[in-house]
Structures are given as structure tokens and as C-alpha cells.
Amino acid sequence: MDIKRIIVTGSSGRAGRAVVHDLLAHGYYVAGVDLNPPSQDYLAMLAELPGDFDRLKADLTDLGQALEVLLGADAVVHLANVPAPGILPPGRTFQENTIMNYNIFSAAVDLGLKRVVWASSETTLGLPFDTPPRYAPVDEAHFPLPESSYALSKVVTEAMAEQFSRWSSISFVGLRLSNILGPSDYRTFPEAYWHDARLRKWNLWGYVDERDVAQACRLGLTADIATENFIVAAADTVMNRPSQDLMAEVFPGVPLAKDLTEFGTLLSIDKARKLLAYEPRHSWRDTLATTKE
Helix, strand or coil: CCCCEEEEECCCCHHHHHHHHHHHHCCCEEEEECCCCCCHHHHHHHCCCCCEEEEECCCCCCHHHHHHHHCCCCEEEECCCCCCCCCCCHHHHHHHHHHHHHHHHHHHHHHCCCEEEEEEEHHHHCCCCCCCCCCECECHHHCCCCCCHHHHHHHHHHHHHHHHHHHCCCEEEEEEECCEECHHHHCCHHHHCCCCHHHHHHHCCCCEEHHHHHHHHHHHHHCCCCCEEEEECCCECCCCCCHHHHHHHHCCCCCECCCCCCCECCECCHHHHHHHCCCCCCCHHHHHHHHHC
């Protein structure tokens, strides 16, 4: 599939900045769409990469503007949404996310784009885990268990993606992203989390490096797949304790996979590994090891 011109919505956000950087580094033409402008330092860094970058400003809750920014694109990486529960009132979060997602999906189909990659969420799997998961690592079969209006907006959008795909020849790749973090966050782990396993039980101690989010988005653009949804997480947890010990302390009695590695993720990435060729390349362990040196 020949994809050269990619629109990245939410390009000024944390995931968006990483995705734009990665795509430009791989030589793509990228147009970033956001209501908020990127910093001048970030733009200067992008200018040194081989791909070409343009900036567009648009309100994606307006269908006309969504159509305008996607015109002429080969594909879209759609990251623009209210990024988490609790930022806006629940009803507004649901409304804005589903409207934005409908508009981008509808515009992609009307304009005949070749691929849509979009940010779903780990919250669709049952987060926060105030009720223990049925088993661990949690995989795609644990869906859908939305516990917030934010999570419900993502569940509804996954259903929309299936129908837009059915109406067209476009593959919609949904990435159920874990908590997106980076090196500056990793240095806080010892004091922030390690003294109490309950503090991060809400997502089974999961995370994903922002650079691995970018990798997953790029792989989603070109993988030979139909419409699918994938959990995207790091290969480990945020904790310095074995995963089996964490589960025994906080979620005793929850069945565990026999092949769970010592510090292995409790958000299964087996499907992404198999179908996307996704393999996490970054861990907090690398950053803290470098810091100690």
C-alpha cells in the first residue's frame, strides 16, 4: 500500500508530537492538525528531519473542517480527543470524542483514504480495575468493560470504525493505548509508585513509552491487516517487583497466564506483536540504569 501523505490529528499533544517526529524521520510528508500550536523548539527539531511537515489548525467537531484537512491525504493518524476521564464533564467528554471521531471517520471514507489509525484506549478493557480483572494479562477478549464516559466514547468509536470499514474498503486500526509516559516520568517511579503496589493497580501497572506509541502508529499505517483493535503497552510494568507478586498482593485469586515472565506486562501485547510486528523498544529500566551511571 503506497502511503506518502499522512495527516496527524492532535499533533501538538504528547503522542502527536512523538508520532509526527517518527513519521518525518522515516521520510513521510506529514501535516499536523491541532488547535494548539507546537513550540518553536519542537518545530526547529522537526526541520532537521528528512520528511516534510505542514501545520493546520482545525476544529474537528466540525465536519466541514475535518473534510478540509483530510483532502489529498493518503492516510490519517487520528489522535485528537479529550485525552482522559476527568478533564471535562463526562457528558461533554463523550460528546466531543464521538463527534470528532465520527467526523474524521466519515471524512476518511468520503475522500477514499487508504488507512485510518486511531487512538482507542486501555480504559475499554475495564479500567480502573476497582473490580478485579477476570484474568491476567488482560487481552483483547476482555473488551468491552467501559467504566467511564471517556471509556464508553472509545467503545462506541470502535463500533463506528467497524461500520465505516464495512461501508468502505478502508482498514481502521484502533490502538488501545496504555498510559503514555517518557524518560522524564520514569525518574519519578521509585518515589511515586514503588512503595505501594495499590497506587497503580488501576491499569495493572501498565504504561507505554511515547516512542513506542509512534512505532505502533507507523506500523498500523502499513500492516497488511483488515480492521482490528490492539492493546499497545510496554513489555514490562512500572514496578520493580515481579508481576506475579503484584497480582498476588493486590488481586489474589485472579488466574494468571502460565507464560507470564518475571516483570512481564499485565496488558497483553501478543496480538500487536503478531499482526503489527510491534515490539516495545523502550523501558523505564533503560532510563534509570543510565541515570545511575
